[in-house]
Structures are given as C-alpha cells and as structure tokens.
Amino acid sequence: MSIIICPGIHEPALTERFISGFSSLLSDRSIGNKTVDILVFPAEGFLALSSLHILQFLRDRLKDKLESPVIFISFSAGVVGAIVAAWQWQLLGGHVKAFIAIDGWGMPLWGNFPIHLLSHDYFTHWSSTVLGRRRDDFYAEPSVDHLTMWRSPQTVQGWWVETSTDISQTPVRLSAAEFLYSLIKRYDEK
Template sequence: MPNVQCPMSTIIICPGIHDAAFTESFISGCLDTSGGSIDQNQGKILVFPGKDFSSLSALHILEFLRVSLAHRRYPLNNSFESPLIFISFSAGVVGAMGAAILWQLLGGRVKAFIAIDGWGVPLQGNFPIHRMSHDYFTHWSSSLLGSGQNNFYAEPAVDHMSIWRSPETVQGWWVDSSIGIFPPKGHLSAAEFLRMLLKRY
C-alpha cells in the first residue's frame, strides 16, 4: 500500500489595525521557526497584509489565502487540501472568523482558530476555537460569545497591544472553559500557551 502523506498545516496570521512591526514582534516572540518554536510538522506561516480596514473583510483574507496557497513552492492540486490554523488579533478576528467559515464551506479544513483579544466578536464554527485575552474581564465577557475548551487570560492584566507585541512576556492562566472558570489548569506565558496549542494541532 503506498505511503500517503497528509499535507502540512499552514498557519495564517490575521493582524488587527496597527503597526506591522507589532506583528513581526509577535512572530519572533513565539513563532520563530529558526529557534524551534514551531514544530517541523507545521508547514508555512502566512501573514495577511491587511491595510486599513481590510482586516475586517473575510473575502479579502480568503482571496489572499487562495492566491498564496496556489503559488506556494510545492503547490497542491487543490489549495483547499492545505489544513489551516488561524491566529488572529483584535479587529483581525472579525475577518478571520468569516474567512475560516468560508474556507470550510468551500471544502477546506480548519484545524484550529485562535482569537487573541477578539473582544465582542462572536466565535462559532465547526472546528476547535481558543480565545486569548489581555485581562480577566475580556476573557469572561468574550466567553459569553463563544469559546472552546482551552483558553488563556493575562494575570496580571496587560494593555491590549502587549499580548500581541510581546506574548513571551505576558503571564497568565490557561483555563478550560468547558468546566467553568475554575480551576485554572496552569500558569504560563501567552507564547507558551500558543506553542502548546500549535503542538496539539
């Protein structure tokens, strides 16, 4: 029987409306492939180059994915064969959530959706969803609009941009929202929590 290899996952990063340097800092802080932060089984990291309000647009993100995956170094017969892990921040959570749902409706596979400080954004989908928040209030109030089992909130609280700009310095709690808010499962940095999720997927 031939050895059939599954396509490697692609991580798609959907930033908010902010300085691009913050996203570069996020990637170097917890997604640096040269430092071994990303497992070898992870495929490629794509960063949606959102300008102004395009981060809010699911269609812009979907088109970016279609073009990027069709022209990758080792193209697939069908770009929808590449399983996706979405990592989104702030306003980018809006467009990313819509793009993830559309990707799945078009036959693609979403392995996980990670929303970082997507306050006020409803999260519902037929795939694993995780929230990361810069403080407990954002964690609690956002959970009312949908979240998965394993989530994270900063403790002590930090400002909104810090969890994206410097996730390796933000300490907090890993919580299982399926059993309520207590007990926390562990105290770790936002970067460590994110890497833990990526290893799982």
C-alpha cells in the same frame, strides 16, 4: 500545516514582533519533524476586516490546496475578517484545524472547528464566554495593555483555563506564547 496570521488595525511592526516572539518557541519554524508555514495577511487599515481579501490571500498562497490544514491566529479587529474567512475556507472544502483569537472581544466566535481566545485581562476573558463557549482559553494575569498581547506574547504571563462542559480543570500558569505553542503542537499532532 499552515498558520494564517490575521493582524488587526495597527502598525505592521507589531505583527513582526508578534511573529518573532511567538516563533522563538518554534525551532526553525517547525514542530517536531514538521515544518510550519507561517503566512501573514498583509492587512492595511480596514482590510483587516475583509474576509474576502483574507480568503483571496489564502487562495493565492495555498493555490486552492483545500486539503492542507490551516490554523488561524487573529488579533483584535482582524478577528472579524478572519473568522468569516475561516468559515468561507471551510465552505469551499478547506480544512480548518483551529481558530485562535487574540483579544477578539465582542466578536461572536462560532464554528464547527476548535476556537480559542487569548485575553489581555480576566474581565475580557469572562465577558467573552457569553459570545461562545470554548474549551481552552488564556487570560493575562496581571492584566496587560491590549497591544502588548500582540507585540510581546512571550512576556505576557497568565492562565490557561481548560473547561470541558461544566467541569473546570485547574488553571496552568504560562506565557501567551507558550499557550499558543501548546495549541499548535496539539493540532499538529492530530
């Protein structure tokens, strides 16, 4: 399985810190007995918005192995290019296991694959529900700065909110990195 990281428009060092903080939960970049291939789209400036560049990156790295399952993790402006690239990858016959948007506020998130949103505060979480209902999301509590969600997911505490149709489950307290790990583990097992 491959995890496709699509950064936003920010310093590349923040993405390195995100990967370090997130992969601290992965032992040797693996889940269980399986190796996880982490591919980072080298977004520079507005290329983060370009689904065509992200799709070309996928084709170059995966060599058109469409059967290879992928999970997208995108941040901020990178959500724009990543969601369209996920649709395009799927239209080509690719297997998108899940799409995870970190602070992708204001971006409609629809697709025929599971979509999850991590938000830096409750307002962003709440106001994003009008742009597409998801099953499992996370929001920071207490709220944090937008870039902190990307730079240090292991330090951001908050709530995993599970919603199934109109029935809400009891929220679970954990870090953003633990939430990401739980999602990836779930999709790796499927």
